[in-house]
Amino acid sequence: MGHKSLVGIVGGGAWGTALGCLMAKKGQSVLLWARNEAVIADINQHQRNRLYLPDIPLDRALRATSRLEDLTRAEVLLLVCPAQYLRATASALSPFISAGVPLVICAKGIERESGALMSTVLAELLPHNPVAVLSGPNFAAEVARGLPAAATLATADESLGHRLVSIIGGPAFRPYYSPDIIGAQIGGAVKNVLAIACGMVAGLQLGENARAALITRGLAEMSRFGMALGARQETMTGLSGMGDLILTCMSGQSRNMSLGMALGEGRKMADILKERRSVAEGAASADVVQMLAAKAGVDMPIVDAVVDILHDRAQAANVVQNLLNRPFRHEGI
Ligand SMILES: NC(=O)C1=CN([C@@H]2O[C@H](COP(=O)(O)OP(=O)(O)OC[C@H]3O[C@@H](n4cnc5c(N)ncnc54)[C@H](O)[C@@H]3O)[C@@H](O)[C@H]2O)C=CC1
Numbered sequence: 001m002g003h004k005s006l007v008g009i010v011g012g013g014a015w016g017t018a019l020g021c022l023m024a025k026k027g028q029s030v031l032l033w034a035r036n037e038a039v040i041a042d043i044n045q046h047q048r049n050r051l052y053l054p055d056i057p058l059d060r061a062l063r064a065t066s067r068l069e070d071l072t073r074a075e076v077l078l079l080v081c082p083a084q085y086l087r088a089t090a091s092a093l094s095p096f097i098s099a100g101v102p103l104v105i106c107a108k109g110i111e112r113e114s115g116a117l118m119s120t121v122l123a124e125l126l127p128h129n130p131v132a133v134l135s136g137p138n139f140a141a142e143v144a145r146g147l148p149a150a151a152t153l154a155t156a157d158e159s160l161g162h163r164l165v166s167i168i169g170g171p172a173f174r175p176y177y178s179p180d181i182i183g184a185q186i187g188g189a190v191k192n193v194l195a196i197a198c199g200m201v202a203g204l205q206l207g208e209n210a211r212a213a214l215i216t217r218g219l220a221e222m223s224r225f226g227m228a229l230g231a232r233q234e235t236m237t238g239l240s241g242m243g244d245l246i247l248t249c250m251s252g253q254s255r256n257m258s259l260g261m262a263l264g265e266g267r268k269m270a271d272i273l274k275e276r277r278s279v280a281e282g283a284a285s286a287d288v289v290q291m292l293a294a295k296a297g298v299d300m301p302i303v304d305a306v307v308d309i310l311h312d313r314a315q316a317a318n319v320v321q322n323l324l325n326r327p328f329r330h331e332g333i
């Protein structure tokens, strides 16, 4: 598998398009599969994805297709659809994938129905394909523009990890190898829920001190959850953990953070979602994180607060007050 092998990208949203553009720019052969014909035509004819990644010119070498069978030639596949659709998408794809082709999970979420990590979903559907996870502080628009960024590239087999790093990495995009596929998935899924909480703090205008406290205690919460599920602590404080938590909680560019901000300003979830085409994965994963935490006996007060708000069981201001009313305790995770 050299640099010229075909990389297949499954998903024509912002992140799939940005990753495709990144790799096409450095001369990697890339084919992107998308569901939406308008997205495919826009990429092939205008080098744009105006629906999901507006204002960004894409590399001419990036090609798109609507036929999953065109991905049969791919020697690596990046799975970049939203987490809740990964099972259906991988299942549709399975007849066209040969055993041994590595699958790189780029979605950030946990399956609501089953509580399964994306790696578990793939192990059920495609047990003969090695799985890797790419996750880090990476806003799609910045990566597509070629601005510097780094991510965790996790997979159990180190030599496969190094091959994937060289295929995906580029002059401004630096994947760092890790063997911890559990930790890399937990960080991405949980930080989205915590970013909704940070958005609420911003929407309620509670100040920057409150935001920093929330990020730090959020990291403690995410770390104890991750470690209970088998993650390494160093992953929780690495790019896919703390790195992505900081990015997502600090910027209105984040769909999760901006969703929380609108909730903090008192808007209703249904009204906010009506105006959006893009995913806010934290809203989809919050309940299942809470359920898994309860099962593992892990206390996650910030996640609990977000779940209450998402289900309209409480006002943002009240859940913040409840968090402040918790007993004082030792620092640490
Ligand atoms: N946008 C970003 O900056 C980043 C996104 N991610 C992750 O990548 C994943 C994909 O997100 P984006 O590319 O941002 O999506 P997006 O919000 O830009 O686009 C939505 C995507 O969902 C797809 N979709 C909608 N309904 C579907 C269905 N029924 N079945 C299959 N696909 C369906 C659409 O075709 C489209 O590709 C998410 O898990 C996200 O957390 C990860 C890193 C950065």
Ligand SMILES: O=C(CO)COP(=O)(O)O
Pocket: 108, 136, 137, 138, 139, 140, 192, 195, 244, 247, 248, 253, 254, 255, 256, 257, 279, 280, 281
């Ligand atoms: O995962 C992301 C950045 O790393 C994108 O965050 P949002 O989905 O909240 O926009």
